[in-house]
Amino acid sequence: MKRLLLFTLILSFTVLTSPLMAEGQQDKNSGKTTITWWALSGGGGADDVREKWRKELISTYEASHPNVNIELTMMDVESFKQKIQVAIPAGNAPDLFASWGGGVMNEYAKAGALKDITPYVKKELAPYIGAGALSVYSYQGHYYGAPYDMGAVGMWYNKKIFKELGVDVPKTWPELLNIVKKAKAAGYVPVALGGGDRWPTHYWWVYLAMRMGGQEAFDRVVSGQGSFNDKSFVQAGEKLLELAALDPFQEGYLGSTYDNESALMGNGKAAMELMGQWAPGVQEANSETGKGLGDDLGWFNFPSIPGGKGKNTDVMGGGGGYVLSADAPEEAKDFLKFFLTKENNMAAYEVEGVIPVVKGAEAALEGQPNAQKIVQAVQGADYYQLYYDQYLPPAVGEAVKDAATGILAGLYTPAEAAALIDATWQSEK
């Protein structure tokens, strides 16, 4: 009986105090400062090259900083998004964690969950990282982290198929539609699309909106003078329907994932996909040969639309980076800087295929024509737009993805889709 009572007491005590104990553990580390670091894995389990590389970086850093101990946790993107969303409100956020900047980061910053490192960024990082790339990690003039990758979404295409069809890289929307028709007739999937994941579909809608309305239309929405009901956003949906009418995507694309999409490209079955700088690596991983298209893979800017206000050189893109949580120790800033040295940023290209942001690190792209084209596109863009699903508040980002998918599914007219986005936008403002 006594034992039972004791058991009850211990049990209730454990249940009640476990949250407290979990917090206490972080600081107790024999005088060493512990930095917890959540990064994104690239698949591959125990052999994940990204994890191996980061572990090497950690040992190098720890060797020269004996008072610092870095604990790395690697997760795939979806798991990370779920875990961080629970960890932050619970007050258990890691010190340094992956981010894409933009709307989600802004939510965390607004709630005071991130560390404001503005002076450090301006003094230590700004001299060798471009202002445009850094600005993605700022909110209302304050900086919360830094990117190590900054690229562009654009059209990846199979050069062999284009040659067979006898077509050149399209500069305009009608030219693109023409290639779609020819590729379809030749028995290829003209455009691979992972519609089930929705974000690849949202790229199409956003680019069409950018080409129709240009920066002006979007700025008007953000400043409150305009809305997503404006003509150019409705026209984006109409252009998407123009494409869809040609039946350009693979069968069942609304249920396909991005992995399916990249497999179609990597196996040479599809002529084009609209995707970011990471596409070649993912195509390789998902192709039957494990090598993707190699030199047969090409890249071009999203075509312009006659009559649209946006330019062919306006770019939508973004890239990965890291932010610091509010309670992160000072040492985390220094480690971030170490992660962003030229050598390490070049290595990041080798390991992850990122587009380097550190000055001088672009040397890693020597002999990589596609990566160089992306760098030029980013640098040559007068208007650089972060993907809507990262830039806008999370609820609006989801609404854009729903709207674009709904248009293709025949659920919404372009006007209804635009109204859906605007309703969410107005309620989130």
Place this chain on the structure above:
Amino acid sequence: MTLQDSTWDTIKKYGVVIILVGPALVLFTSLVVFPVIQASYYSLFKWKGLGPLSDFRGIQNFIRMFKDPIFIKALWNNVLIVGFSLVVQLPIAFTLALLIGRESYPTAIIHRGIFFFPYILAEIAIGVIWKFIYDPEFGIPTIIASLIFGEGTKIGLLGNLDTAFMAIFLVIFWKYVGFHMILYVAGLQNVPIELEEAALIDGASKAQIIGNVIIPCMKGTIIISAFLSVVGAFNIFDVVWAMGQGGPAHSTETLVTYLYNFGFKRFAFGYGSAVAIVIFLICLVFNLLYQKYVVGGQND
């Protein structure tokens, strides 16, 4: 017996109750009651899951929910799953149990194993496996269609708004039919074979035996099986999530995937809590009614 003794007895009596009920009470309160109260409170706010609860909205979250066609769709999908389960799945599970439950030939065990096997696998694994089976490029529907309509025909059931839900229900059916079959097989063991034999001697047909002897004897099992089926249907998540996250275009949304898509993903924790409360209430009310009218009625 002195006064002191009886006081001591009382203490002992309640002490035992406290000690025996204590652990369960602590766990139940902290893991069930408290979260429900917490979620009910959150459901009255517009809250992003970050920062203070300051934007009180009353029952607006609930009003918004019932005005949202996607929520209605999710609710309807759940009702459909319940309906299909009760009308299609359970009768088939019962039939299977009758076919292989009483037999003692060696392959009967193998048959039971085959039908029960899907239940052992994790829902999420099953979702992934069936996504491959349904793959428009190399999946089984495509292979069959290619044989009938010629090479190059492709079928993408999960990418089609009209077929995605049924495709997913088929997987749910496949996973759980074996579980209910095993329940019925166990129930069948409790039906006295003498009753069947007596009925047979009286000249009852096979159908009469099933209708008048076996089913009445197995009423308890059937009630449990139907109950688990309904509650399970309202909480279905993993399979649906793994196969399409409630898509395409929210056509396969269920209440729990809706909760995830519109609560978590959009940083709308107040709204998500409201959805959770509605799911909780549906299950609670169903449970109470079922206990009172079905389970209770059986005891009369």
